[in-house]
Amino acid sequence: MLQELSSMDRITQLQDEIQNLLTIMSRSIAYLTSRANFIQVSEEIPITKQRNPDKVDPPDVFEANKKELVDDLMVKAKQIEYLIQSLPTPEPEEVQAARLATLEEEMQRANQDYEASVARAKALHAQISETLRGILNDDEFAAEALPG
DSSP states (O other), rough: HHHHHHHHHHHHHHHHHHHHHHHHHHHHHHHHHHOOOOOOOOOBBOOOOOOOOGOOOOHHHHHHHHHHHHHHHHHHHHHHHHHHHHHHOOHHHHHHHHHHHHHHHHHHHHHHHHHHHHHHHHHHHHHHHHHHHHHHHHHHHHHHSSSS
């Protein structure tokens, strides 16, 4: 059971790290598309739009930020790779089937124990009810026998 919890913790960590990677990617794309200036890449295709200069990072700052974004993505990818490598290998199907069969047997035994306990509780309830009826009937008989 503890091993399964540890595996689930690792899976949860992996999910969190993948979410973080997607967040980094999304923010990187948002930064790159909002802070870059338009440049002409082909003589045949002219630039038709310009950004406001205060919304564009200088080329050296933009390059440094791109490098930092790539570094962040690589670090996160390595963390995800490490978590994937730390996940346990899945059990073979035969082992899983045997474990499930054992659990099924345990569940059937527990169910039989439960049914036996319920039957015993019903029998005890019936005995207590019968005893109480007997006591009540004896008290009524005794009360009728007393001169009043």
